[in-house]
Amino acid sequence: MGIEKEKIAEEVKMYREMYKEHILDLYKNPSNYGELADFTHHFRSYNSLCGDDFKIWVDVKDNKIKDVSFTGSGCAISTAASSMVSDKIIGMNIWDVSRMNQEDVLELLHIPVSSGRMKCAVLFLKSVQENVLKDDN
Amino acid sequence: MRLNNERVMNLKTRFPLLISNQNLVYLDNASTTQKPQEVIDIIKKYYERFNANVNRGVYNLSQESTILFEKSRKITAKFINAKPEETIFTKGTTESLNFLSYTIDSIIEKGKDEIIISPLEHHSNLIPWQQLAKRNNMKLLYMPLKKDLTLDLKEAKKLFSEKTALVSISHISNTLGTIQPIEKIIKFAKKVGAYTIIDAAQSAPRKKIDVKKLDCDFLAFSGHKMMGPTGIGVLYGKEELLKKLRPFQFGGGMIDSVELKNSTWTTLPEKFEAGTPDIAGAIGLAKAVSFIQDIEVENIVEWEEKLTEMAIREMKKIPHVIIYGKNNIGIISFNVDGVHPHDVASIMNDNDIAIRGGHHCAIPLMKEMEVSGTCRISFYLYNTLFDVRKFIETLKEVVQIFKNGN
Numbered sequence: 001m002g003i004e005k006e007k008i009a010e011e012v013k014m015y016r017e018m019y020k021e022h023i024l025d026l027y028k029n030p031s032n033y034g035e036l037a038d039f040t041h042h043f044r045s046y047n048s049l050c051g052d053d054f055k056i057w058v059d060v061k062d063n064k065i066k067d068v069s070f071t072g073s074g075c076a077i078s079t080a081a082s083s084m085v086s087d088k089i090i091g092m093n094i095w096d097v098s099r100m101n102q103e104d105v106l107e108l109l110h111i112p113v114s115s116g117r118m119k120c121a122v123l124f125l126k127s128v129q130e131n132v133l134k135d136d137n
Numbered sequence: 138m139r140l141n142n143e144r145v146m147n148l149k150t151r152f153p154l155l156i157s158n159q160n161l162v163y164l165d166n167a168s169t170t171q172k173p174q175e176v177i178d179i180i181k182k183y184y185e186r187f188n189a190n191v192n193r194g195v196y197n198l199s200q201e202s203t204i205l206f207e208k209s210r211k212i213t214a215k216f217i218n219a220k221p222e223e224t225i226f227t228k229g230t231t232e233s234l235n236f237l238s239y240t241i242d243s244i245i246e247k248g249k250d251e252i253i254i255s256p257l258e259h260h261s262n263l264i265p266w267q268q269l270a271k272r273n274n275m276k277l278l279y280m281p282l283k284k285d286l287t288l289d290l291k292e293a294k295k296l297f298s299e300k301t302a303l304v305s306i307s308h309i310s311n312t313l314g315t316i317q318p319i320e321k322i323i324k325f326a327k328k329v330g331a332y333t334i335i336d337a338a339q340s341a342p343r344k345k346i347d348v349k350k351l352d353c354d355f356l357a358f359s360g361h362k363m364m365g366p367t368g369i370g371v372l373y374g375k376e377e378l379l380k381k382l383r384p385f386q387f388g389g390g391m392i393d394s395v396e397l398k399n400s401t402w403t404t405l406p407e408k409f410e411a412g413t414p415d416i417a418g419a420i421g422l423a424k425a426v427s428f429i430q431d432i433e434v435e436n437i438v439e440w441e442e443k444l445t446e447m448a449i450r451e452m453k454k455i456p457h458v459i460i461y462g463k464n465n466i467g468i469i470s471f472n473v474d475g476v477h478p479h480d481v482a483s484i485m486n487d488n489d490i491a492i493r494g495g496h497h498c499a500i501p502l503m504k505e506m507e508v509s510g511t512c513r514i515s516f517y518l519y520n521t522l523f524d525v526r527k528f529i530e531t532l533k534e535v536v537q538i539f540k541n542g543n
Contacts, residue, residue, distance in 0.1 A: 024538070050479045050495050051509030073509065075477035117479065 023111065026080040031087055032069045039067075045127035047119055052078040054124070058132050065089050065097065065132075070124070077113065078120040084108040085124045098133050100125055138432055140440035142522050148432075149519040153177065160489040162524045167311050167339060167468050167515035168493055169361045172421075173428055176364060180421045190413055192390055206416050209423035210406070216426045217337075217356065218347040219373050222405040226419050229370035230338040231261040233357030234305070236372055236385040236409075237334060238265035241303065242273055243383035249302035249331070250275045253293075256282055256505050257310045257317070260498040262336040266305055275302065280322075282505060285463045287315060294325050301331035308340035312497040312513065313461055314445070314468025316344075323353055332378075338362055342517070343441055343467050345434050348373055360418065365425035369418030372409075379405050386411040437518045441467035444516045444525055451529045457536050461511060470497075470511040473532070476539045478510045484538065488531045 036057035045054040052074030059067040068086040073079075088108060089097050105121050106113060113121045138144065149155050151173045155163065163171060183205065189198040191206045207221070214224040227233045252266050256279050270277040280293035297304075304326045309316055319335055326333045335356040337346055342363035348356055355378075359370040374382065384391060384402055388411035393401040402408045429437065445465055452458050452471060461470040473481055478494030485492045493513040496503045503510060514528060 048500075050477070051503070052477075053509060073477070075479040077480075117483070120479070 023076050023080040023109070026083040027076040030070075030079050030083040032083065032090075033071060034069050035071060036067055036069045041132050043127065043131040045070075045072075045123055047074070047078070047123050049119060050075060052120060052123055054078075054082060054127075056124070056127060056131075058128060060094060060132060063094050065092050065094060068128070074123070075117075075120055077109070077117055078123050081105055081109060081121045082124040085128070089128065094132060098129055100129075138436060140432070140436050140518065145440065145519060145521050149521070151175070152519055155519060158489075162488075162490040162520075162527050164514040164516065164520065164524065164528060165491045165493050166342075166517035166520075167314075167362070167497075167513065169367070170342065170364050170517050171519065172364055172366065173425070175428060176366065176421050176424045179424045180366060180417045183417045183420050188416075191416055192407065202416060206414070206419055209419040212423040212426050213371060213419070216346070216430070217341070217358075217371075217373060218349050220376060223348075223373055223376050223379060225372045225374070225379075225406045225409045226414050227357075227370045227372050228368055228415070229359035229361065230336060230357045231359075233370055233372035234262055234334070234336065235265045237355055237357075238269045240383045240385050241332065242269070244332075244378060244381050245302045246330075249300055251278055251296075251298070251300045252276070252302055253278045253280060253296050253304040253326075253331075255280045255288060255293075255306055255317070256501050257286070257288075257313065257315065258305075258307055258499065258502075259311045259336065259338070260500070261338075262305055262307055263501065276300075280306075286313060286461060286506065287463055288317060288322075290318060290321055293322070297325045297329045297331065299329055301326065301329050303332040303334060305334035305336065307336040307338070308344065308346075309466060309468070310462070310499075310502075311339050311468070312499045312502055312511070313463075313470050314339075314465035314515070315462050316340075316464050316466055319353070320351065323351060327352070339468070342429070343434070343437050354378055360422035360425060363425055364428055365422035366418050369415050369422045371422075376405065379409070382409075384408055384411070388412045390414075432518060438466065440518060441516050444520055444522070445469060447522065448514065448525050448528065451525070452532065455529075455533055455536055457540050458532065461506060467517070468513065468515040470513050472508060472511050473535055473539065476535065478512045480539070481512045481532075481535050484535050485528070485531055488527065488534075490528055490531055492528075 036059055039057040039059045041058040043056055045056055054070045054072035056070045068090055070082050102122050105125055152171045153174055154171050187202050189202040191203040193199055210221045210224055214221045252270055252275055254266055267277055278296050281289045283289045306322055308319055323333045333353045335353045337356050337358040341358035354375050356373040361367040391403055391408050391411040393403045457474040459472045482492050482494035495510045
């Protein structure tokens, strides 16, 4: 119990920092925000628990992600994660995207994410994986 | 006992969780409340000294257990001015309302095929009726809201006709804390011979309930929102209606006679309590009821009003803070303009303040309000003036972080 409490206290401290740094910047000015004129996939990404609601556009050519964009609204974590993951996957092979997981998203975010908010962090990646890969296998 | 800050601080010492988490400011009481030592102790004592099945054994222990269980029912029934036979133990408000939605067709007259609810309802008082309407080919009607998110009674009245089978409405909105004009709604329904169902999940903990005076047909509430254990709640129903109502579940304890092809049912309230009930839960709930009665429910309301007023007054001074709803009691729904509720809740959590962020199981209402969610604080009798101050200070911090640059 003692160790657990200390760990939580440590996480809490780091959380505070996160809101003041890059996450907040991306929340206010997300990258790849907007609609794509040319795209192969378009879908909605929705988290019923907290109401994160995004529309995503993906343009795939020769099994490569040429471009990605999104619109909509969500919390700071989901918006920042959408920005970062979209930056990361542009130019990637779709099979490499399919192998990405929670750890990869956390590495991009660079902050500890509590279990209650993990869904926000991985929402964008999961939606892309579900919607792009199911059509292209 | 009228409550003031000093008395509340004293009361707080009777809640072990609040004592072991000294820094915690718990403002999610509409979701569930903390439990006093008395409630925890009596549940433990029941299992240590009295545990046996009820209404079954001829041995002393079973009889003692039955006496304790039935005494708990009496205390709980008296709390809402009902008869013990009219007080059915369920798992909670959700089960009580689902129970009704599966059985009420057995007493609905032919030709009555309209159900009336409001957009303010918690999903547990919305989906059961929506699904009943689908199953039985009935029509689900919503009483409209005014701009201030209170019921438009003038328009609501027009929905009632001979076709109305039932109206189900919350006494206090779990999202906005609005006190609903249930007396008037009940009147509208009586005129057209429709059944009236009250979701008292938020009002039983903080408002005097008198089912005889209200003259409602059914009323549901949960134990855990009023300091009782989780997993126990009540469905009240008028005796003459319960007698006619089809049982919800079948099994042990609820039968009169069983043959290979037919069975008959025992008397109230056992007819509706198939299987071994949550005996310890009922005893815990009765203890929580006694706790409330010692303080007197009027004093809880008065204290919550004071906390609510103070919080709203201070919140209104903070730029970018939007408060929703009117006639709030104990519950305040708000947003910081442009900031997601979960981000607000996370920063509150950093300061040991437990608040709720999200849709509060009321997605249709969120749509009506044109938001994806709100933040919600909700008080109970152990919240102090300090709790409100700490919340206000942290809310200022949220605005500072999100609105005034990094």
